[in-house]
Amino acid sequence: MEKINKRWVLARRPKGMPEDECWKLEEPSINDLDENQILIKVMYLSIDPYMRGRMNDMKSYTEPVAIGEVMTGESVGQVIQSRSEKFQIGDYVAAHLGWQSFIRCNDDNPALMRIYPDLAPIQSFLGPAGMPGRTAYFGLKEVGKVKESDTVVVSAASGAVGSVVGQMAKLIGCKTIGIAGGKKKCDFVKDVMGLDFAIDYKSKTFRDDLSKACSDGIDIYFENVGGDVSKAVAELLNPGARVPICGFISAYNSSISESGELPETPFDIFGNLNPMPEHRFFVVTEFKEKWEEATRELAEWMRQGKIKYKETILDGIEKAPQGLRDVLSGKNFGKQLIKVSD
Ligand SMILES: NC(=O)c1ccc[n+]([C@@H]2O[C@H](COP(=O)([O-])OP(=O)(O)OC[C@H]3O[C@@H](n4cnc5c(N)ncnc54)[C@H](OP(=O)(O)O)[C@@H]3O)[C@@H](O)[C@H]2O)c1
Structure with a gap:
């Protein structure tokens, strides 16, 4: 069956609080994988304050999102197709590859990070373990x-x-x-x-x-x-x-x-x-070279109950713009997430 990706692209630059018109929801079909590629089904998308800065036409410590480009963001999900020797179907990954429901990418993309559900809950790799x-x-x-x-x-x-x-x-x-x-x-x-x-x-x-x-x-x-x-x-x-x-x-x-x-x-x-x-x-x-070490220590503190945390979860990738507005106005309580799929 043909698979459709839902992705938010930047449509215009905001003035003040970003309104819905700043983004456009696109629904392209997903092409077959090339060699050394994987397809990730996104489970959770992280909403973070830095996203607002990337919507401005101004270079900070990194380039802004271009008009028409997929909105920046990190998500966690599961590999559901693989033509890669590095990732098997069923592996879990964090991927800093934007507001989208499926991610098709090369297996050596530096924005990919393997995550381990036995260490901490999947979505916490976008929060306290992320x-x-x-x-x-x-x-x-x-x-x-x-x-x-x-x-x-x-x-x-x-x-x-x-x-x-x-x-x-x-x-x-x-x-x-x-x-x-x-x-x-x-x-x-x-x-x-x-x-x-x-x-x-x-x-x-x-x-x-x-x-x-x-x-x-x-x-x-x-x-x-x-x-x-x-x-x-x-x-x-x-x-x-x-x-x-x-x-x-x-x-x-x-x-x-x-x-x-x-x-x-x-x-x-x-x-x-x-x-x-x-x-x-x-x-x-x-x-970055010490990320793995920090992630393990944070996950261990969470397991021992020494780090407690709150999450606010909105359902459906359609809610991503609202999620960003909530973070920028303090409506979120704890880590703001979008649940994209089970
Ligand atoms: N440098 C880095 O590498 C890096 C990485 C991640 C995050 N950050 C920064 O870390 C900060 C926290 O990020 P986070 O992801 O943990 O977000 P968060 O705290 O989970 O959510 C943002 C919170 O900021 C507060 N806030 C919103 N508008 C405010 C305002 N006008 N005045 C005062 N407080 C306001 C609200 O809390 P209250 O309701 O308590 O006000 C809101 O819940 C942000 O500044 C973010 O840009 C930096």
């Missing part, structure tokens, strides 16, 4: 140079990256403070993740609450959001503090203004402090 987990792992260890005596603050603390940062810091023995939006997320940060303090940045008493929780100052601020949250944190940093800049989601929808003005970034905030904290932007791909 890219967001590894981002937390290397950001805290290698960029933040975390040590036991540190007070660690993380923003977007209930999210895919933040939840791993907070719990890893707790495992290391640090004093931990998670910043999140609203009571439900803060309850999760405190009661389920077990951080020492959960602070709601939407509360009127945010600055006071943060400063009370950080009575000995802050040694590491793991930056995920930017904006007013970062300004409040900046006042409490200790001399010698480190600020791994992972992202600044509060500015993503305003990254290109009509007047050509750039939005305020964490570099403006932390770069003007005296003393200036050690701060730099990092990308998880800097540590």
Whole structure:
């Protein structure tokens, strides 16, 4: 029977929050495999904040998605056809090959990574055992140079990256403070993740609450959001503090203004402090040679119940645009996934 691929391509560049018109759903039929190719049936698609930046016509640390090109994204799935010696039918893979329901690709594509369902649930290879987990792992260890005596603050603390940062810091023995939006997320940060303090940045008493929780100052601020949250944190940093800049989601929808003005970034905030904290932007791909090791350690912590996590799952690849809007507005709770097939 003829197989149809459902894929989202970029149709136009957004201004502000990306509306449905920014993408087009295409349904081409899938060609037979060539030699050394595999066909993957996608089970889950990951929705991540960086996707918004790739929709702009602006080079950051990587090229933007071109108009007409399949929207960027990583998914997990199962090999259902193979003309490859490297992959058998039934193997599970993660593939950074875009918003599509089937992926036909060469078996040596560098965007492919073998995953092992005996280590952790399949979809968690897009969450705590996947890219967001590894981002937390290397950001805290290698960029933040975390040590036991540190007070660690993380923003977007209930999210895919933040939840791993907070719990890893707790495992290391640090004093931990998670910043999140609203009571439900803060309850999760405190009661389920077990951080020492959960602070709601939407509360009127945010600055006071943060400063009370950080009575000995802050040694590491793991930056995920930017904006007013970062300004409040900046006042409490200790001399010698480190600020791994992972992202600044509060500015993503305003990254290109009509007047050509750039939005305020964490570099403006932390770069003007005296003393200036050690701060730099990092990308998880800097540590690619150690991904396997980090994935195994994260999966083991999950198995032992030392890392707990939330997922928000929308059903059907048609929901991918809504999923991205939800992440950019904080409607997601934990890792945002799209269930594409069983
Ligand atoms: N450098 C890298 O290699 C790398 C890799 C992965 C992710 N990242 C970055 O890490 C950060 C977190 O990503 P994630 O995948 O873990 O996402 P996530 O935390 O699971 O979801 C995004 C969260 O950001 C918060 N948020 C949204 N709009 C906000 C705003 N205007 N102000 C403050 N908070 C806002 C919301 O949480 P609340 O409801 O709590 O506000 C939302 O749930 C992002 O900045 C992302 O770009 C970087």
